[in-house]
Structures are given as C-alpha cells and as structure tokens.
Amino acid sequence: MGNEIDGFALGACVHAGAMGKLFEVTGREAGFPMLMKVPILDGAAESAETLLAFETEAMILPRLSGTHAPRFVAAGDVSSVPYVVIERIAGESLDHRARPMPAAEVARIGAAIADALHDIHSQGVIHLDLKPDNVILREDGSAVLLDFALAHHRALPDLLAQEHRYAAGSAPYVSPEQVRGSRSDSRSDLFALGVVLYELATGHLPFGVPRTLAGLRDRLWRDPTPPIAHLRDIPPALQEVILRCLEVDAARRYQSASHVAFDLRNPDQVPLTERSRRRMSLGFGEQAVRWWRARDVARMAIGSRGDEEAAPVVMVAVDTTHPDDPRQPDLQRATRRILSLSREFRLICVAVVSSPIGAPAASEKDVQLEHRIRLRHWLAPLEVEAERVSMHVLEAADPGNALVEFAGRNNVDLIVLGAPAPDERALAWWRSVASSVTANARCSVHVVRRAPRSSPVNGDF
Amino acid sequence: MVLALLADIHANLEALEACLTHARERGADRYAFLGDLVGYGADPAAVVEIVAEHAARGAVVVKGNHDAAIAHEDGYLNEAATAAIEWSRAMLSPAQRDFLEMLPLIVREEGACFVHASAAMPERWDYVDSAGAAERSSHAAGRPYTFSGHVHDQVLYGADAHRRMISFVPRPGFSIPAPSHRDWLALAGSVGQPRDGNPSAAYATADLGRGSITFHRVPYDNLAAAAKIRAAGLPEVLAYRLERGV
Numbered sequence: 001m002g003n004e005i006d007g008f009a010l011g012a013c014v015h016a017g018a019m020g021k022l023f024e025v026t027g028r029e030a031g032f033p034m035l036m037k038v039p040i041l042d043g044a045a046e047s048a049e050t051l052l053a054f055e056t057e058a059m060i061l062p063r064l065s066g067t068h069a070p071r072f073v074a075a076g077d078v079s080s081v082p083y084v085v086i087e088r089i090a091g092e093s094l095d096h097r098a099r100p101m102p103a104a105e106v107a108r109i110g111a112a113i114a115d116a117l118h119d120i121h122s123q124g125v126i127h128l129d130l131k132p133d134n135v136i137l138r139e140d141g142s143a144v145l146l147d148f149a150l151a152h153h154r155a156l157p158d159l160l161a162q163e164h165r166y167a168a169g170s171a172p173y174v175s176p177e178q179v180r181g182s183r184s185d186s187r188s189d190l191f192a193l194g195v196v197l198y199e200l201a202t203g204h205l206p207f208g209v210p211r212t213l214a215g216l217r218d219r220l221w222r223d224p225t226p227p228i229a230h231l232r233d234i235p236p237a238l239q240e241v242i243l244r245c246l247e248v249d250a251a252r253r254y255q256s257a258s259h260v261a262f263d264l265r266n267p268d269q270v271p272l273t274e275r276s277r278r279r280m281s282l283g284f285g286e287q288a289v290r291w292w293r294a295r296d297v298a299r300m301a302i303g304s305r306g307d308e309e310a311a312p313v314v315m316v317a318v319d320t321t322h323p324d325d326p327r328q329p330d331l332q333r334a335t336r337r338i339l340s341l342s343r344e345f346r347l348i349c350v351a352v353v354s355s356p357i358g359a360p361a362a363s364e365k366d367v368q369l370e371h372r373i374r375l376r377h378w379l380a381p382l383e384v385e386a387e388r389v390s391m392h393v394l395e396a397a398d399p400g401n402a403l404v405e406f407a408g409r410n411n412v413d414l415i416v417l418g419a420p421a422p423d424e425r426a427l428a429w430w431r432s433v434a435s436s437v438t439a440n441a442r443c444s445v446h447v448v449r450r451a452p453r454s455s456p457v458n459g460d461f
Numbered sequence: 462m463v464l465a466l467l468a469d470i471h472a473n474l475e476a477l478e479a480c481l482t483h484a485r486e487r488g489a490d491r492y493a494f495l496g497d498l499v500g501y502g503a504d505p506a507a508v509v510e511i512v513a514e515h516a517a518r519g520a521v522v523v524k525g526n527h528d529a530a531i532a533h534e535d536g537y538l539n540e541a542a543t544a545a546i547e548w549s550r551a552m553l554s555p556a557q558r559d560f561l562e563m564l565p566l567i568v569r570e571e572g573a574c575f576v577h578a579s580a581a582m583p584e585r586w587d588y589v590d591s592a593g594a595a596e597r598s599s600h601a602a603g604r605p606y607t608f609s610g611h612v613h614d615q616v617l618y619g620a621d622a623h624r625r626m627i628s629f630v631p632r633p634g635f636s637i638p639a640p641s642h643r644d645w646l647a648l649a650g651s652v653g654q655p656r657d658g659n660p661s662a663a664y665a666t667a668d669l670g671r672g673s674i675t676f677h678r679v680p681y682d683n684l685a686a687a688a689k690i691r692a693a694g695l696p697e698v699l700a701y702r703l704e705r706g707v
Binding site for chain 2 (some may be wrong): 048049051052055059078081154156157158159160161162163288
C-alpha cells in the first residue's frame with residue numbers, strides 16, 4: 001500500500017466527496033502546508049467527467065497568481081497517477097458561518113470575495129462554481145476561492161463546454177446564462193456572488209434548492225423575494241447591491257467585480273434605485289411578462305463576455321485646495337477623454353487634504369463637506385451619470401501614499417492626476433505627489449500636464 | 462522535442478523564412494509541412510527547394526490540393542488559383558514537380574497523424590471546419606494528435622469526456638496543455654496566406670513529450686511578398702490578400 005506518491009507522504013484524509021478525496025501531505029519544501037487532491041475514478045459513467053473537471057483545475061491553478069486561489073505545487077500524470085498538490089488554506093469555509101449575519105459583516109465578506117473574483121477575472125479566469133463551500137477567509141479578512149474544477153480560462157480550450165451538469169450543491173448559485181449553457185461570461189460569478197450575499201444577509205436562498213432542470217429554468221425569469229422581506233433591517237444599499245447582482249440579464253448587473261467591491265465598501269455612495277425600495281417580489285403581472293420573455297431568451301444565442309478591461313475603475317485625484325488652478329481644465333479634459341473610451345467605467349474622484357497633526361476635531365466635518373462640494377463642482381462639467389461616480393475626501397499627511405493606498409484598496413485600474421511641468425518650480429509639492437504615485441501605484445497612472453504655452457498668440461482657452 | 466507545424470505556405474518565401482527562424486529560436490528540432498507548399502505566391506521553386514532540404518533531413522511533408530494540381534488539373538480551384546498554378550508549373554523544375562507529385566497524402570507516426578485536409582478521405586480535400594468534421598478526421602487518424610492545414614485559420618479541437626470535439630481559437634504565444642490521453646486536432650493556420658484580417662504568418666509548435674501546443678503569429682515583410690506577386694503578373698487579388706491578411 002502506497003502512502004507515498006511521487007515523494008509526497010500522505011497524511012490524514014481531510015475530506016472525501018463524490019468526486020475526490022483530499023489528503024494532508026508533506027515531503028516537499030513548499031514553505032506552506034499542502035493538500036493533495038485525488039479524483040475518484042471508479043469506472044462509472046461519470047468518471048470521464050470527473051477526470052475532465054479534475055484536469056481543468058490542474059490546468060488552471062498553475063496559471064493563476066496572487067493570493068486569492070490556493071498556490072499550485074505539483075500535478076501527477078493524469079493517465080497513471082492523477083493528483084494535484086496545492087496550498088492548504090487555513091480556516092473554515094464560509095458555509096460554516098452562522099447566518100444571517102449583520103449587514104456590515106455581509107458587506108465586508110462580500111467585498112473580500114468580490115476582490116478575489118476581480119483578481120481571477122483580470123487573469124482571464126471565471127470560477128463558475130462560487131458558493132460558500134468554495135470560499136475561505138484568511139485571518140487578514142481577504143478571501144481565497146477554492147475548487148476551480150468547473151472554471152473557465154480565456155486562453156485555454158474549454159473541454160467542459162458541452163457539460164451541462166453541475167456539481168452537487170451548486171444549483172442554488174448558478175446564473176441564468178449558465179443554465180442556458182454559457183461558460184464564458186465573468187458576470188456569471190457576480191450572479192453567484194449575489195446569491196451568496198443574499199444567503200449571508202437573510203439566511204435564505206433566493207431561488208431555493210432546485211432539484212430539476214425545470215426548477216433551474218426558473219432562473220431565466222424569476223425575480224427573487226427582496227432581502228428586506230426576510231429581514232427588516234437590511235440596509236437599502238445592501239439590498240440594492242444584492243438585487244443588482246441577481247439581475248437575470250447580465251447587462252443589467254454590475255459589469256465588474258471591482259464595482260461590487262467598491263459599492264459594498266462605500267454604502268453611502270451607492271445610488272439607490274427602485275431595487276432598494278422593493279418590499280415584495282414583483283406582482284403576478286410583471287412576473288408573467290418576464291416568464292413569457294424568458295421563452296425567447298432561452299432560444300436566443302448566448303453572448304459571451306469576460307472582459308474586465310471593458311469596465312475599468314478610473315480614479316482622478318483633484319487638487320481641491322486650489323480650485324482655480326489653471327491646470328484644472330486640463331485635468332478635466334484628460335478625464336473626459338479617458339472616460340469616453342469605455343461605457344462601463346466607474347469613476348472615483350478623490351481630494352486629498354492635508355491633516356495637520358493636532359488640528360481641532362470640530363472643524364473636521366466642515367473640511368470634508370467643503371471639499372466634497374468642490375469635488376462636485378469640479379465634476380459637473382463632465383456630465384457623468386450619478387451611478388458611475390463616487391466622491392471621497394481623504395485626509396492624510398502624505399497625499400501620495402494616501403492616493404496609492406486608496407487606489408489599491410479599490411481595485412483602481414488607472415489613476416489620473418495633474419503634475420507641474422519641469423520648469424514650474426513653485427509647484428514642487430505637487431511634483432512630489434505625482435512622482436510618488438507614479439512610482440508606487442500598482443496600476444497605470446496618467447499624468448496630466450498643461451499644454452506648453454509657447455505660441456504668443458494664444459493665451460488661455 | 463519541439464515539432465514545428467507549417468501549413469499552407471503557398472509559395473510565400475518571406476513568410477516561410479520568418480516562420481523557420483522563429484521556430485528555430487524556440488528550439489524546433491523537427492519539422493512537419495502540412496501541404497500546399499505552392500499556389501498563390503511568387504516563389505514556388507525556392508519554397509519547394511527549402512522544404513525538400515528539410516524532407517531530406519527527416520521532416521514530414523504531406524501533399525496539399527495545390528501541390529496535387531501542379532500535376533493534375535483540378536476543377537475545384539478558383540480562377541486566380543488556377544492562374545497561379547499554371548504559372549507555378551512553369552517555374553518549377555521537373556525534379557521539383559516530381560517532389561510534389563510523390564508526396565504522400567497522409568503520414569501516420571506513433572503518436573501523431575499529419576494530413577493537409579481531413580484524415581477521413583484525404584483525397585477529397587474536405588475542410589475541417591466544424592467540431593463534427595474534426596471528430597471524423599481525428600477518429601480516422603487514430604492517433605492522439607492530428608495536425609492539418611487547408612482551413613487557413615488557427616483552431617484547436619480537443620475531445621471532451623464523451624469524445625466530442627470542442628473547438629477553441631487559440632491566443633498566439635500561449636502554451637496550451639494538450640495531454641496525449643485525450644484526442645487533439647490542430648489546424649496550424651497558414652504560413653503564406655492568412656485570411657483572418659491579420660497579415661502576420663501563422664504556424665504552430667508542439668511538444669508532444671510534454672503534451673503542449675503553441676500557436677504563433679509572426680510578422681514578416683508581407684509588402685515585399687505582395688510586390689513580387691504583382692511583378693510576376695499574377696492576379697492582383699493575390700497581392701492584396703497578403704497586404705491585408707484577408
């Protein structure tokens with residue numbers, strides 16, 4: 001009996017499911033605890049599918065980087081000893097947590113999952129089996145996604161494309177487009193996230209546990225009972241986020257996980273629509289209309305979308321301390337030009353005000369309000385729809401650092417900020433902010449300078 | 462071992478040289494030419510010469526429908542193609558014509574099958590342009606790997622749990638795991654006349670020991686190749702296709 005495979009010593013079996021077993025293993029210096037996943041292939045008709053799902057995970061994990069998926073260590077030869085050794089993430093999966101949870105906790109966990117989804121989506125991977133069993137929260141509050149057996153990688157052949165069965169326990173979380181056979185839309189994960197948020201917030205599943213295909217097809221039209229009908233104290237902003245994730249039509253959902261994370265972290269900035277005010281499911285008439293429409297939707301060709309780049313988060317840093325600075329129109333023009341390149345952007349406007357140590361606390365609120373008003377006026381000429389914008393006033397002694405940190409926390413794709421020209425010596429302070437942001441940001445930075453005023457004819461415009 | 466797969470060169474010397482250099486830089490130590498060495502382009506003799514040298518050193522070479530048309534009139538080719546074949550025939554030496562004439566339609570090795578069109582009746586030049594056609598060709602090939610051309614696009618078909626072929630459009634330069642316990646059919650794309658709107662030459666490399674396939678796009682001097690076509694008095698459309706990659 002082998003209790004060693006390819007140099008890995010097998011320890012305790014920590015999980016035995018229908019598809020495979022998980023063992024603790026030691027023996028190679030990975031620098032972290034390891035698990036070995038072995039598929040159960042008993043020659044049954046499902047074995048071929050089990051093997052394919054197993055291979056899918058073994059193919060995708062080594063191509064994922066970052067902290068939101070278990071690290072890959074090794075894989076065995078599929079035709080002789082199929083196994084995969086991965087990082088063992090400490091902690092219990094999310095399905096062990098008591099629910100309903102307080103709204104703030106739901107938002108915190110939801111934002112962590114959304115961050116994780118954003119990370120894998122930007123690496124071209126769609127999870128397609130998000131549920132509480134497949135999420136572990138690390139001690140620092142960040143989320144790790146487990147089980148990529150049903151996942152899709154943009155640059156790899158999807159041999160699961162024709163499989164229409166779902167792993168046990170996944171049916172409550174599956175998106176409408178997955179029911180129709182699509183496996184290439186990253187917004188499917190946002191639907192599943194909506195189901196998870198709903199479940200954490202209310203203790204109920206929005207669509208129950210369907211046991212038949214007909215039950216699953218309900219998802220093509222059914223509108224869930226609003227969370228607030230289960231629990232009175234669900235905040236409207238949380239209901240808005242959940243119901244937007246659960247839109248049947250993917251085009252009406254959030255278009256990027258980073259946008260979901262942002263709204264969960266900034267509930268006061270969530271524009272409330274009719275979704276936040278629903279008290280009960282749509283009336284019979286409206287449901288009947290949706291059901292009728294779903295008959296056509298089911299027959300329609302499935303669109304595919306998996307492009308996070310189409311929905312960027314753009315952050316513009318505005319110097320609200322000098323609202324009349326001649327560089328402001330240049331910054332506005334640059335921002336407008338950048339936003340015109342994508343329809344699904346999210347714009348974060350940030351002002352940084354210095355917070356002198358020992359400033360009287362009483363004035364804090366006035367300072368915040370004053371700068372928010374200036375931000376709003378700065379933004380007005382750009383005519384951006386309210387639901388795409390949020391405004392923030394950061395108080396920090398080190399503005400460059402504050403901007404970089406804020407951008408990192410909010411999955412910002414591009415920072416836009418102004419900088420003085422090399423000969424404008426008086427503005428050394430701004431130059432240092434721009435150069436520190438450019439050097440330290442983890443995303444792209446667009447530095448805006450005034451056009452050179454060399455022509456004598458032309459003053460300002 | 463890195464195997465370079467070059468299909469549909471179509472007498473485009475500039476594209477062939479660019480792909481061979483590219484493949485050499487990636488460690489290619491074996492070559493397979495998947496048919497249609499000639500037709501359309503302005504350098505049939507030089508291309509056949511290079512391929513014949515590779516064949517003498519052990520490269521796999523199979524016959525394409527344009528190669529077959531050099532010896533036998535083919536009623537299926539369009540007007541421009543027929544004009545190019547007639548012109549090419551005159552440009553080739555008797556030895557080069559013999560080389561084309563003697564090429565096999567299909568080559569089966571231990572783990573792989575090489576054929577210009579479909580391995581199910583290669584002489585019919587059927588296009589492998591659907592999952593069903595890929596399934597038929599792969600089954601007829603009887604090997605885990607089937608490598609073909611004829612369809613000028615790059616496509617990888619892989620067998621799923623029920624041995625149905627799933628089609629996939631590869632991203633250039635990204636190594637795709639293709640383990641040999643499944644069946645795979647790769648269309649290498651066209652070296653000498655790509656038609657997907659990107660004028661770069663297309664070919665693929667495979668590492669069968671490791672079970673991986675990588676598709677490549679290689680920029681080459683397509684304007685020079687197009688100019689030669691015009692200078693030779695071949696139909697204008699053939700030059701235009703190289704300029705635009707259509």
